[in-house]
Amino acid sequence: MSKSSANAWKLAQDFMRRQAGVVLEDDQDYLLNARLQPVASELGFPDVPALVVRACQGSAGSPEAKAVLDALTTHETYFFREQAFWKGFKQEIVPALFKQGPRPLRIWSAACSTGQEAYSFAILLSEIAPTVVNDCEILATDISQPVIHKAREGRYSAFEVNRGVSGSRLVRHFRQCTGGFRVRTQVRRRVSWTEHNLFESLPTNAGQFDLILCRNVLIYFTREDRQRVEERLISHLSPGGFIGIGCAERSAGSKLTSVCPGWYRKS
Ligand SMILES: C[S@@+](CC[C@H](N)C(=O)[O-])C[C@H]1O[C@@H](n2cnc3c(N)ncnc32)[C@H](O)[C@@H]1O
Structure with a gap:
């Protein structure tokens, strides 16, 4: 790696840690060219280091x-x-939430990526x-x-729906569109995207949530940052509400009690 690329990688590591909390390890430096060369070309930069300097030192x-x-x-x-996460949701979390019968829930899918997690909840709730x-x-x-834009559109390729959507759910909750499938309007309108x-804090009028999902993202953070984010999430959780994380992840906080794989309850 040239000296300017090595410097650019250090800048990028620092930028990602500061802006998103994401830790990029030294031996992931192959990402510099693999991920940023197409961006540099698209934005008209002569090379990746020039892009990184502008991105990391500007606003x-x-x-x-x-x-x-x-x-x-x-x-x-x-x-x-x-699968274990959704099994736990149906067997442990739903009975606890609906002890007094079904009631409207408020759910926050934090770090939702291209939307599959939020739509999975919208689909499952319509069934249960x-x-x-x-x-x-x-x-x-x-x-x-860009991921929020794609999520809001709700358009997925055949490859993407084949990863997790059963045939009967595909028929019921998606319609065919150019290039693949689109989540039906009645499912899309249940989710708002931002x-x-x-x-950062959510706006104060965001209120409290019964369920907060923050899955497969805190694994990229330091332990201290994980704790900070968890505390923020817990502050948005209703008393007795639940947090869902990746099944292989562990909660960093002490205010949560483990319920089943991937699920914790606010004590
Ligand atoms: C691996 S995806 C996980 C998506 C989904 N939760 C799941 O488990 O399938 C991680 C997502 O976290 C987002 N992310 C990373 N750092 C973030 C931050 N500081 N705030 C909000 N989202 C973040 C990324 O943009 C990415 O879309």
């Missing part, structure tokens, strides 16, 4: 900064990700709580503008 909201942040974050996701689903609210947020950084 955080500049198009270059947003493009670098988007390219260096991992957006991997799919519908109904992790059809009488209240239209009164449920799902807020879905991510730091990356850009949001986990290190």
Whole structure:
């Protein structure tokens, strides 16, 4: 790696840690060219270091900064990700939430990527709580503008729906469109989408949530940052509400009690 690329990688590591909390390890320096060369070409920079210097030393909201942040974050996701998580939701969480019968829920999918997690909840709620689903609210947020745009559109390729959507759900909740499938309007209108950084507070009028999902993102953060974000999430959780994280992740906080794989309850 040339000296200017090595310097650019250090700048990019520092930028990602400061802006998003994402830790990029030294031995991931292959990402510099793999992810940023296409961005540099598209934005008309002579090379990757020139892009990185502009992105990391300019304003955080500049198009270059947003493009670098988007390219260096991992957006991997799919519908109904992790069977054990959804099994636990149906068997443990739903009975606890609906002890007194079905009621409208408020759900926040934080770091939602391209939307499969939020739509999975919208679909599942229509199956298990059809009488209240239209009164449920799902807020879905991510730091990356392009993924929020794709999520809001709700258009997925055949490859993407094949990762987790059963045949019967495909027929019921999607319609065919050019290039693949689109989530039906009645499912899409249950979710609202907005850009949001986990290190910032939600607007005060966002209120409290019964369920908060923050899955497969805190693994990229330091332990201290994980704790800070968890505390912020817990402050948005209703008393007795639940937080869902990746099944292989562990909560960093002490105010949560483990319920089943991926699920914790506010004590
Ligand atoms: C691997 S995806 C996880 C998507 C989904 N939650 C799941 O489990 O399938 C991680 C997402 O976290 C987002 N992200 C990373 N840092 C973030 C931050 N500081 N605030 C909000 N979102 C962030 C990324 O843009 C990415 O879309």
